[in-house]
Amino acid sequence: MQVNDQSEIAVAKSLNTAPELLTKLARHKDIKVRQAVAGNPHTPPYILFLLAEEFPQEFLHNPIFPTLDLENPELVIPGSSLQTILACEDAPQEWLHRFAISGYHYHLLGIVQNPQASKQVLQLAAENPSCDAFIHELIKMHVNIAGEMDSGWQEYAENKLPQIIEASFSNFSEVGCYGSSHSKGHYYQFILWQLGITPDLQLTKTSEYVQVAIVKFIDAPPAYLQQLLNIKINITTLIEVAKNKNTPIECLIKLAHHHSRVIREAAMRNPSLPRSIVNDFFQERFLATHPHTQVEKLRELCSSKWSFIRVRVARHPNLELSDLKILVQSADWRIRECVASHPRADFDILKQLTQDKSVRVRQAVALNSQTPPECLEQLSGDRNIFVRANIAKNPHTPLKNFTASLPQPR
Template structure:
């Protein structure tokens, strides 16, 4: 039977000499010859010089192709290379054949879906980080190989993170990562919800070289919901305050741990347990019977403690201070504590946010608590005035400065100090209750900081601000530009100066006309867009500019804004950035769905 040229080119019984002749006739026959297992190495070498992909793929898959040709073609035709039956023979002759594979070829091979184990095992024995990471990423890499890579990650942070982010890791691999991995790997494991409890315990036992890293990781373990109790107990004993605080705020604290924390000096001093809102009133009532004093002190300090416990505790000398600190202590108990002779108890009452006016009035008889009383929101106006007069006579300059800027300081004190006490004029200029006629006088001061405080005072009259707008010092002019009382015509004049524009655009009362001028400067467009006084026309103009910006962040802002015109969104849908396209598509979908209700939207 006579065979056609095509049949001859594909037939494995065709002589090599005939195959060579056929390969020269046309490209279709050459493609068939390239896959013929009877083609000799020299012919295959000649075919490998061709530029046709089908020919080259056939050569790569041909068992007669010389090894050097195979390695050259493997990068472009990885599947054909791996399927070539001669690879098994090469591995028998030379088990470490993988060493001869060029770097980029090996990287490309490791990206293939189906890989033989010999390649993964061999690549894992190399010392190249990129190769090891490629092996670590491959889904077919076995747990044994991952253990081997975990050990190698000791000095390779990227490799360790690549392994630890896999979802199929055995506990043996995780143990190796904890032991040999870098700090970043242990930090990652400490924050992952799926990390097994015993692995968290091993991380807690590991000491980091850097003290700050050690604290951070211990704190993450302390916050982890699956950390075992015995590990938490060890963390309390280590002495890291951040970790102790994290444990003290947990929602699932056992009574044993609560007692342990209450007995800890640092936890006691920093009041960590008082911030744990999960401690119930019933549990606190039970713990008030505990023999240890610190435990009982923690109980009466806690906001969730029942009132009847506080009533009983106030009779105990060692507990009164902690009752006074409790923000939920009833007013009648706080009033009872004002009869206490201990200064720390009275100070705690003065600081307690629940102390009413009549309790604070009782404390005002003692000048020691004046500074606390003038800061308390419940202090009555009468007591406030009395205490401020008393503080005004204080010899300490820092105290008088505080009085000078207090919004409830009597006017007579301010008027007198403006005349006689230049050292507190700067604070008077800052006081929001300072009368306008005093501010007008202070605006003439030769001290730059006094004029600056006048310029930023919201009580300063517009005509004073207009004068300060031409001050020789920049920080005074900037304060004028930020002041919400600055007249529109003054802002219109100041907008000409580049060093004042940022202050003007942040001024909540900047008028639309000034904002429109600011929108002409690209760097202020986003701020103008967010300003409450910006008109819709200005916003639309800015959004079109942002949509065409070469800055990704600005295009993303336009894609997310609900007022971006449809034509701009349609352009952003084709943006090169995936996130910009995603938000533009979402915004377009919302606009198209509501277009019937908004026919004028363009």
């Protein structure tokens, strides 16, 4: 963590900090700064409610919490935050009682996830008009109801859950999925898993909706987060894996080396990633981009464990020909593209890259002012129009090749 972040945490905790500044710090990129804002009694209530979804414990233990007036018409609580609060073990019983009577479906879903919800609260929730078949099943399986079941909670759960899981994929109305939204069925499946009353999820068979829900889950098991990296997931899910504090360190290190800047930065900000790794990365990035870095240090950085750093080094104007000849053998097309654009690339390198399988690399060769005429002639007949367009842009392209590179009339 940087020094300025440490000072901002102290500011976020201080009782002398103005509400306007706390409002600004509530959007801070550092999770510890936002967490400190959630616990500060001078934070405006509407900001506290926004932070409650991410930091329910800090919200509930904030000294201002007992004074919050739910009857205040100006007090608008976001639905996702309220559901998280109601599911928290420290949620006050009066809140559970109130929303069990007057709450909507998502309120009830939070209440039945709370292991401290009393039998009375659960019975009130069961009588709520918003209580559907799915909520009824969760109430029956709640720890405070299960002990009184004649057939035993475990037996009941094992017999009933297959029906619920099956219904979540077929008859949505049986689990409260009125309409055609598959996402609700998947969400219910995730809730069952979160409550610990379903078998382990088969991640390869779950929907993207469930996968994202898992990686955003504050207590997501590290093993699940690690498994997700071994299957094909979209970039949005990868970013959430990189953000989750439960992601194993070896996975964070892997994500910190990712070619995507967004994923890499998300992993770098994760408080679970050792600061020494982050410091090494930023030191190498500084050296790889500084115009006066010595050749010996650049040569050392050519073997950096970060592909991002190797790409930056391949662009450096001080890099010598011997280093370019090593980098041209890289399996990373981005590094070969930088070599193809480098002003010190010689005939052998440019000739080799003229036949590169990557279009981006051939485009760079076509635009390099050092590319010899025979290579330009070869690329003027390239199958890719963008390569031929760059041939036309190169001031050293012979006239006959310039004409050949232009689109031919039909």
